[in-house]
Amino acid sequence: xxxxxxxxxxxxxxxxxxxxxxxxxxxxxNAQMNYENGSRIPNATYLAKVAECGVDVxxxxxxxxNLSATGTLLLDPRLQTVFDNYDAASEANKQIIEGVARLAxxxxxxxx
Numbered sequence: 001x002x003x004x005x006x007x008x009x010x011x012x013x014x015x016x017x018x019x020x021x022x023x024x025x026x027x028x029x030n031a032q033m034n035y036e037n038g039s040r041i042p043n044a045t046y047l048a049k050v051a052e053c054g055v056d057v058x059x060x061x062x063x064x065x066n067l068s069a070t071g072t073l074l075l076d077p078r079l080q081t082v083f084d085n086y087d088a089a090s091e092a093n094k095q096i097i098e099g100v101a102r103l104a105x106x107x108x109x110x111x112x
Contacts, residue, residue, distance in 0.1 A: 003060055004038040010055045011036070025050045 011021045022032030025046040034040035042050075042060075051057045059065045086097055 001063060002038050003041060004036045006060045006063060007042065007055070008036040010050075010060055014054050016053075021050060021053075021055075024053045 011018065014021075016024075018032040018036070019029040022029050025032070025042070026049055027035075027046055031040065035042045035046075047055075047057045047060065056065055086094060089097060
């Protein structure tokens with residue numbers, strides 16, 4: 001599967017037409033068509049702009065999704081554990097977790 005094919009898949013997933021996605025990416029409908037049919041390759045500026053409207057750019061470029069089947073971001077397992085623990089915590093404990101994270105960031109910043 002090509003970058004163009006995956007870009008078309010993402011556009012269809014978002015239920016937008018070529019004109020709309022092209023405009024969001026700062027290009028014409030014709031350029032969007034060329035990206036999707038493989039006669040042109042999108043540049044980083046275009047990809048950054050369409051990422052802002054929900055295109056999974058990692059998937060477009062590599063064929064590997066940045067989103068799970070449920071549409072949530074895939075995270076490093078350690079980070080996912082932190083999020084899961086935070087979600088399970090009481091409101092008081094969430095405040096403690098946030099305070100510890102602030103302190104850790106301050107300590108890291110002071111060593112640089």
